[in-house]
Amino acid sequence: xxxxxxxxxxxxxxxxxxVPAARGRAARLRSALRHYGPPALIMLIALGLWELVVRxxxxxxxxxxxxxxxxxxxxxxWPVLAPALLVTLWEVLLGFVxxxxxxxxxxxxxxxxxxxxxxxxxxxxxSQTVPIIVLAPILVIMLGYGIAPKLVIVALICFFPIVVNxxxxxxxxxxxxxxxxxxxxxxRWAILRRVEFPAALPTIFSGLRIAATFxxxxxxxxxxxxxxxxxxxVMLAATPNLLTARIFAAIVLLTAVALVLFGVVSLxxxxxxxxxxxxxxxx
Amino acid sequence: xxxxTGDGTALAIDLAGVGKAFGGLTALAGxxxxxxxxxxxxxxxxxxxxxxxxxxxxAGLVEPDTGLVRVExxxxxxxxxxxxALMPQRDLLLPWRTALDNAAIALExxxxxxxxxxxxxxxxxxxxxxxxxxRARPAELSGGMRQRVSFxxxxxxxxxxxxxxxxxxxxxxxxxxQLQEWLRAAMDAVPPTVVLVTHDVEEAxxxxxxxxxxxxxxxxxxxxxTGADGFRGSRRQIVTSPEFVSLKExxxxxxxx
Numbered sequence: 001x002x003x004x005x006x007x008x009x010x011x012x013x014x015x016x017x018x019v020p021a022a023r024g025r026a027a028r029l030r031s032a033l034r035h036y037g038p039p040a041l042i043m044l045i046a047l048g049l050w051e052l053v054v055r056x057x058x059x060x061x062x063x064x065x066x067x068x069x070x071x072x073x074x075x076x077x078w079p080v081l082a083p084a085l086l087v088t089l090w091e092v093l094l095g096f097v098x099x100x101x102x103x104x105x106x107x108x109x110x111x112x113x114x115x116x117x118x119x120x121x122x123x124x125x126x127s128q129t130v131p132i133i134v135l136a137p138i139l140v141i142m143l144g145y146g147i148a149p150k151l152v153i154v155a156l157i158c159f160f161p162i163v164v165n166x167x168x169x170x171x172x173x174x175x176x177x178x179x180x181x182x183x184x185x186x187x188r189w190a191i192l193r194r195v196e197f198p199a200a201l202p203t204i205f206s207g208l209r210i211a212a213t214f215x216x217x218x219x220x221x222x223x224x225x226x227x228x229x230x231x232x233x234v235m236l237a238a239t240p241n242l243l244t245a246r247i248f249a250a251i252v253l254l255t256a257v258a259l260v261l262f263g264v265v266s267l268x269x270x271x272x273x274x275x276x277x278x279x280x281x282x283x
Numbered sequence: 284x285x286x287x288t289g290d291g292t293a294l295a296i297d298l299a300g301v302g303k304a305f306g307g308l309t310a311l312a313g314x315x316x317x318x319x320x321x322x323x324x325x326x327x328x329x330x331x332x333x334x335x336x337x338x339x340x341x342a343g344l345v346e347p348d349t350g351l352v353r354v355e356x357x358x359x360x361x362x363x364x365x366x367x368a369l370m371p372q373r374d375l376l377l378p379w380r381t382a383l384d385n386a387a388i389a390l391e392x393x394x395x396x397x398x399x400x401x402x403x404x405x406x407x408x409x410x411x412x413x414x415x416x417x418r419a420r421p422a423e424l425s426g427g428m429r430q431r432v433s434f435x436x437x438x439x440x441x442x443x444x445x446x447x448x449x450x451x452x453x454x455x456x457x458x459x460x461q462l463q464e465w466l467r468a469a470m471d472a473v474p475p476t477v478v479l480v481t482h483d484v485e486e487a488x489x490x491x492x493x494x495x496x497x498x499x500x501x502x503x504x505x506x507x508x509t510g511a512d513g514f515r516g517s518r519r520q521i522v523t524s525p526e527f528v529s530l531k532e533x534x535x536x537x538x539x540x
Contacts, residue, residue, distance in 0.1 A: 176371050179344050183369040184389040184440045194388060198379045275378040275420065 065245040073245035074252065080234060081246075085253050087230040091147060091219040092257055095154025099215075100208060103159050107166025107204075112192070117167070124163060132156045132218075136225035150222030150230075157218040158211035165207025169200030202276035205269040212261040216254050231257075294353070295320040295444055295476035296341055301350035302501075303336055309501035310336045314350070316495060316504060320443075323470060323477045325491025325510060327484055327534070333502035334480040335372075338446045341478065342367040355443050368440035368475075372449040374429040376421035382432050383408060383417035389440035404439055411435050411469070427458040434466070438473065447479040451486065463489050464518040484534045485522060496537050506537050 047067045053059070054066035061069055074081065110117040132153065139149035173196050181191050223232025231250045238246040269276070294317050301314040310333035318324050328334055339345040340352060343363030354363040368389070376385045383401055386408070390400035401417075408414055411431050421429055430450060437445055450466070451459045463486055470477055470490070481487050487494045491510035498505045511530060514521045521527050 174375070176373070177375050177377075179339070180369055180371050180375055181388075181392070182344060182364060183342050183367055183442075183446075184392055184436070185365070186388075186392040190392045194391070195377065198377070273379070275422070 062242040062244045065248055069245050070248040070252065074249040077246050077249060081231070081249060081253060084229060084231045084234045084250070085257070088216070088219050088223070088232065088254070089257055091150040091154060091222065091230065092215045092261060094147075095151045095218060096158055096212065096215045096261060098151060099155040099158035099162055099211060102155070103162030103207070103211075104166050104204060107163050107170060108192070108197075110163075110167055111170040111196070112188070121167075124160070128160055133221045136221045139222075140226035145226050145228065149225070150219055150227070153222040154215050154218035157214045161210040161214070162204070162207040165203050165210070166200065169203025169207075170196050172203065173199045198273070201273040202269070205265065205273065205276075208265045208269075209262060212265045213258050215261060216258040220254065293319055295322065295355055296478065297351075297353040298341070299351045299353075301337075301340060301347045301352060303333070303340060303345065303347050303349075311340075311347070312501040312503050314502070314504055318476060318478065318493075320355075320476055321474065323479070323490065323492045323510075323512065324495060325479045325481060325487035325493070326495045326497060327481055327487035327538070328497030328502060329499050329538070330482050332497045332500055334482075334497060335448055337497075337502070338369065338448050338478065338480055341444070342369050342446055344369070366442055367444040367446055368437045368442040369446045370433055370437040370448060370450055372452050374421070374426075374433040374453075376429055376432060376436075378421050381418045381420060382413065382424060382428075385421065386432050386435040386439055388436060404435070407435055407438070410472075412465075425458075426454050427462055430454065430462060431465070434469070438475075443475050445473070445475045445477045447477065449481050450479070452481070459486075460518060466490060467518070484531055484538065488527065488530055488534065489518065489521065494534060496534060508534055508537075 051066045051068060054064055054069075065073070106120075110120060135156070136149065136153055139152050143149040143152065177195050177199070178191055181195055186194065219230065220232035220235070223230040224236055227233050231254055235247045235250045238244075238250070296316070296318040298314050298316045301311060302309070303311045314337065316324075326334055326337065336345060340347050341354060341363065343352075343354070343360035343365075346360055352358060352363065355366050357363060357366065376382075377388070380388070383404060384397070387397075387400035387404040390403060391397060395403070405417065408417055411434075413428060413431060413435070416424060416428065421432070424432065434447075434450065437447075451462050454462065467490060479487070479490055481490075484494075488508075488511045490512075492512040494508040494510045496505045496508065497503065508530065511521055511527050514524065514527065516524075
């Protein structure tokens with residue numbers, strides 16, 4: 001031990017600031033390659049095999065188009081696909097936002113009121129046993145051919161994972177944190193706002209990410225049940241004409257919609273809950 | 284100052300026959316203790332001896348099964364809660380707040396705006412040797428610094444009674460020794476009544492004017508010793524002095540029996 005003891009208010013307590021190592025461009029590229037290289041490679045191999053099988057076996061395009069044919073159709077049918085993409089994108093985004101707002105609000109409500117939780121939670125679980133997709137035709141009858149039934153279906157599909165993750169996240173807060181806050185004059189609202197909600201954010205975002213992958217499915221089922229536009233409608237219209245490449249092109253775009261939504265949610269998480277994102281990046 | 288009087292009692296905390304059981308386990312039995320205003324009491328006892336429960340009972344977070352608790356003249360749990368601030372064993376800083384905003388949270392809870400809360404907390408940051416780390420996130424601070432932020436957060440609640448639950452239990456022994464010395468000095472400048480719980484006899488003697496020794500479960504007051512509060516000198520000089528060593532032997536003999 002040192003001879004001079006530190007004085008009361010100036011402890012030589014060395015800060016352990018984690019200095020982010022200045023990483024060069026090459027190192028960053030290597031890390032990106034390590035991350036995205038393997039899945040990209042497998043994707044390329046799969047597409048190559050698909051192309052090869054279709055060409056060698058002379059499979060007709062209406063049965064199974066090769067990736068190159070799908071790509072060609074994507075370009076050729078763009079005037080048909082682009083407006084359909086916009087319609088579906090809008091349904092997905094709007095339905096998702098409705099589900100996110102309603103889902104998080106309900107989660108907070110059920111968290112604050114144990115009575116409401118006991119009353120509503122079993123119904124919420126029970127509602128999941130109803131295949132929402134079969135509700136689509138009924139909703140079309142009730143709400144017409146417009147955007148409304150699609151929004152309802154997208155929102156219904158997205159709602160459940162958001163609510164359940166929201167409740168779990170709000171409930172998993174360290175109880176000692178809440179005791180500590182209570183001795184620091186925190187009201188119920190202050191505890192929710194300053195401790196529970198921020199602590200639940202990473203879990204809420206997990207729910208949002210799951211919901212983001214479901215949203216596009218909801219929009220397609222809504223369109224299949226009755227509509228005259230959107231990617232689902234394009235697929236439906238292409239089927240009797242055996243325009244298989246166009247169906248595949250629509251699927252590619254639907255996947256892109258889901259991926260973009262997933263990416264936006266992940267980005268929002270990093271902005272809203274950077275402390276949690278930092279942890280998950282290290283994994 | 285919230286420890287202002289007017290209730291006609293010189294006692295900050297008065298426990299009369301306090302007992303608490305969880306299920307079939309008796310955590311505390313017949314605790315009689317009184318602590319004068321601005322006194323510093325260390326409670327030492329074996330792990331699982333109901334020390335944390337005792338602090339929570341004083342704070343009004345838990346109600347005892349038997350006995351009466353009076354804190355600065357009030358007995359209702361809700362009112363006790365208004366007069367005590369608790370520093371938990373783990374620092375429990377909020378990772379989404381900066382060090383300064385963590386320390387200022389009690390002010391915000393009372394409705395003070397964030398900018399004003401920061402302005403009022405900032406001077407103490409320097410006094411606590413935390414200057415320059417106002418904007419650091421808890422994850423960027425060392426364990427010792429986090430505990431100091433946690434202590435400051437408790438202090439900023441401006442309560443008459445500070446309850447410290449094994450504040451240095453999670454730290455390595457060197458940091459722990461530094462912080463004990465630091466807290467000794469910091470408490471001299473602090474108006475409130477302090478109750479500190481620990482399982483470390485040396486820490487109890489160093490930081491308490493009185494040291495209450497609790498027994499193994501069910502927790503009872505075995506004896507009350509005088510701490511090394513009045514001892515002068517550095518921590519090392521104190522803990523190696525014959526007087527301190529004999530105090531420590533005394534305490535250990537009581538606990539061991």
